[in-house]
Amino acid sequence: MNRIDINLNRVDRQLWQRFWTIAKPYWFGNEKWGARGLLLILLGLALLNSSQEILLSYMNRDLINALAHKNIKAFYETIALSLGIIAIAVPLNALSDYVQRKLALYWRRWLxxxxxxxxxxxxxxxxxxxxxxxxxxxxxxxxxxxxxxxxxxxxxxxxxxxxxxxxxxxxxxxxxxxxxxxxxxxxxxxxxxxxxxxxxxxxxxxxxxxxxxxxxxxxxxxxxxxxxxxxxxxxxxxxxxxxxxxxxxxxxxxxxxxxxxxxxxxxxxxxxxxxxxxxxxxxxxxxxxxxxxxxxxxxxxxxxxxxxxxxxxxxxxxxxxxxxxxxxxxxxxxxxxxxxxxxxxAKVGLPTIDTVVDEQVALAHVTLETPNYHNTLVRDLSVTVAAGEGLLIAGQSGTGKSSLLRAIAGLWQAGTGRISRPNLGDMLFLPQRPYLILGSLRDQLLYPHTNRDISESELDLILKQVNLAHLPERVGGYEVELDFVSVLSLGEQQRLAFARLLLSKPRYAILDEATSALDLKNEQSLYQSLKDLGITYISVGHRSSLLKYHSSVLELLGDCRWRVTPVEKYQDGVLI
CATH class of the missing domain: 1.20.1560.10 (ABC transporter type 1, transmembrane domain)
Known part of the structure; x- marks a missing residue:
């Protein structure tokens, strides 16, 4: 047996348990009476259908005997009875099939x-x-x-x-x-x-x-x-x-x-x-x-x-x-x-980072590992980002900059230490390649809270702020659904993501190379908009132009090492 083949003995032991685990909630849940009622009807129809098969076996017996004895009267009487049974059986079979399919559809929807x-x-x-x-x-x-x-x-x-x-x-x-x-x-x-x-x-x-x-x-x-x-x-x-x-x-x-x-x-x-x-x-x-x-x-x-x-x-x-x-x-x-x-x-018995809700973002003695615990990215890291301050995370590729953002978001938990942060509803994460949903321009701007009631004039103002004032006219309005990934360039996608951020007005913004495809003028305008709204931000980036928007730099040096430096003493990775 190949290694990829499953252990059949184990499957035999678990099969019924897994079936019941999947099936039980529907038949004992909030729709149980409707489901059981349809099932009872289905079982009743199955009983009637089986009964008519037994009756037809007797009709078939009498028909053959009538032929063998050349009994014309018995022959035609048996034919008439058989046709009567069939006339009842056909709609019953059709109804049984309909009820079964309907029940399967309801069950599939619920499951x-x-x-x-x-x-x-x-x-x-x-x-x-x-x-x-x-x-x-x-x-x-x-x-x-x-x-x-x-x-x-x-x-x-x-x-x-x-x-x-x-x-x-x-x-x-x-x-x-x-x-x-x-x-x-x-x-x-x-x-x-x-x-x-x-x-x-x-x-x-x-x-x-x-x-x-x-x-x-x-x-x-x-x-x-x-x-x-x-x-x-x-x-x-x-x-x-x-x-x-x-x-x-x-x-x-x-x-x-x-x-x-x-x-x-x-x-x-x-x-x-x-x-x-x-x-x-x-x-x-x-x-x-x-x-x-x-x-x-x-x-x-x-x-x-x-x-x-x-x-x-x-x-x-x-x-x-x-x-x-x-x-x-x-x-x-x-x-x-x-x-x-x-x-x-999670790996049973292995340590995980403790995440707590607080007013500000703070990491206390955090050692971060990859989810499989194979690599340690940073060791014993402590840093605090108070409201109104900006932290820039810098370092060579592969040192764990984006991974640290994943830990702050609670996506990666392998390691030790404590991360304090506001509720995720008070934070918004902007990756380098923004996520554009399947929907309209309005949906893109309001995501993830697309049911908010915001006027088109407010949306126009925000798009003008991120230098996308022309976008509604270009795509046919706010309600037209398009594949925006193919319609917009990466730079336009990043500005659209900033518009989403400015509409949400979170307390903290986490920016992972969020302006990498923008020119310096657009980058400056967007960061200034964040400051004007009082949004505290943590940025990951390589460009030195980002320094002037932040208060301090967390530099990941590789080999699990790190240092925090005030921005006025840091320039292109060199202490001054």
């Missing part, structure tokens, strides 16, 4: 909303990136939940229908031939054990296939999102190799699935053909030849045997679907466990 809420709670969407076992969360939310709800109900209805059908048709067979019932039980038991033995390998292979298919799709999405950069670098050859490598993983794993499905198919088809063609006739033929039963009884008994065998052989007939479902449960269950308990992403 998707729950997963999305947990995905965004406690920044699980960010922390999950450091967990290599959780790949492609988008697929798990969009596809695995849909599959889980649909297949769960399919299997439930199938199971209930099988139980009802089995009880009814075993009663039919018992009245005809007890040995036929015994053979049915023995044969279906052997078939189930044989199918599990041949097919258990498919669970692990299907689990891996879902992962590899998602990785391949993500590789193609990455190419689409990075198309311009790839074109500039002329990196098509490298990207082709990478995408092909991922597809080869899909191909190789699916090839293994095909081989095991072939083995399973050989067994299941032999199992089904032997039952359909020989077993019931071998048992019933002597009774017919001796005159103990009529021809119609044989047709009824063979149909009853076939229905009973399908009911008892649910695992045999649906094993491929069950193996895919099991793989999906494990993917979704592991994802649910992770986003419900984001703290499990």
């Amino acid at each position: 998707t909303e729950r997963f999305i809420s947990q995905y965004f709670d406690n920044r699980a969407y960010y922390r999950i990136n450091s967990d290599p076992t959780i790949d492609n969360p988008d697929q798990r939310i969009a596809e695995d939940i849909k599959s889980f709800t649909n297949v769960s109900l399919d299997l439930l209805v199938m199971l209930l229908t099988s139980v009802i059908t089995l009880i009814g048709f075993i009663g039919v067979m018992w009245s005809i031939s007890i040995p036929l019932v015994i053979i049915l039980v023995i044969y279906s038991t052997l078939g189930t054990f044989g199918t599990v033995w041949f097919g258990k390998r498919l669970i692990g292979l299907n689990f891996n296939q879902s992962k590899k298919e998602a990785d391949f799709r993500y590789g193609l999405i990455h190419v689409r999102d990075s198309a311009e950069s790839i074109a500039f670098y002329q990196g098509e050859g490298r990207e082709v190799d990478r995408v092909k490598e991922r597809f080869n993983g899909v191909y190789r794993n699916f090839n293994r699935i095909l081989k095991w499905e072939r083995n399973l198919s050989l067994f299941t088809q032999s199992y089904q053909h032997l039952a359909h063609l020989f077993l019931p006739f071998l048992v019933l033929a002597p009774l017919y030849f001796s005159g103990q039963i009529k021809l119609g009884v044989i047709t009824q008994a063979t149909k009853a045997f076939d229905k009973g065998l399908k009911s008892m052989s649910l695992i045999v007939l649906k094993f491929e679907k069950l193996s895919e479902f099991a793989a999906g449960i494990n993917r979704l269950g592991l994802f649910a466990q992770t986003i419900e308990n984001p703290d499990i992403l």
Whole structure:
């Protein structure tokens, strides 16, 4: 077994637990009565549908007997009764399918909303990136939940229908031939054990296939999102190799699935053909030849045997679907466990930085490490940024400047010491490449609080302040939705982010190379706007032009070393 294959014994132990963890909240939550009501209707319809199959078996028996005895009256009476049963059964089947799909849709909506809420709670969407076992969360939310709800109900209805059908048709067979019932039980038991033995390998292979298919799709999405950069670098050859490598993983794993499905198919088809063609006739033929039963009884008994065998052989007939479902449960269950308990992403027993809410930003004896605890970036750092002061974080690339901002924001917690800061609602972070949402110009400016009621004249004033007065006319107004990443240059995006900052008016602003694409005149204007509003800011940057806007410099020297210097004694990294 390859290392990437899951431990099947572990999966078997956890499968039911994970299924119940995912399913239980809906059936015992705030929508439980509506869900249970629809489920009860669905189960009632399944009972009626199974009952009509049993009735039709009797109609089929009487029809064959009428033909054998050339009884025209009985023949047409049986046809009429059969048509009446079918006339009732058809709408019942359609209604059952509708109710099942409706219930699956409601369940999917509830479960998707729950997963999305947990995905965004406690920044699980960010922390999950450091967990290599959780790949492609988008697929798990969009596809695995849909599959889980649909297949769960399919299997439930199938199971209930099988139980009802089995009880009814075993009663039919018992009245005809007890040995036929015994053979049915023995044969279906052997078939189930044989199918599990041949097919258990498919669970692990299907689990891996879902992962590899998602990785391949993500590789193609990455190419689409990075198309311009790839074109500039002329990196098509490298990207082709990478995408092909991922597809080869899909191909190789699916090839293994095909081989095991072939083995399973050989067994299941032999199992089904032997039952359909020989077993019931071998048992019933002597009774017919001796005159103990009529021809119609044989047709009824063979149909009853076939229905009973399908009911008892649910695992045999649906094993491929069950193996895919099991793989999906494990993917979704592991994802649910992770986003419900984001703290499990932290290394158990390893130290974390203590973060407390205070009026100002202060770091006390902070030692910051990378999330995997492999590298220490800075050691025993203490610095305070009082209101009205500005701190510039400087240093060579790779010394941990941006990482320190992540720690202040609470994104990175690996290490020791204490970080004090205001509530995150009183702070706003501006990265070098601003985040532009999918939405209108108004949405861009008001993000993340897009429901604020701010007039267009106020927005015009802010855009003029950041030298983007022409933007509304250029993009067609404040309400037109565009792909602003492709419409605006990086410099325009940075000025738009500053406009967002000036509208929010936070107490503290954290600026990570936020003016790197701007000329000195625009940079000066933006920092002056921050000062005029009384916003305290912490900046990361390399440009010496930033010095005059700050009170002190925190220089990260590498090898975990640092120093804090008043700005008047610091120039281009040299104490003066």
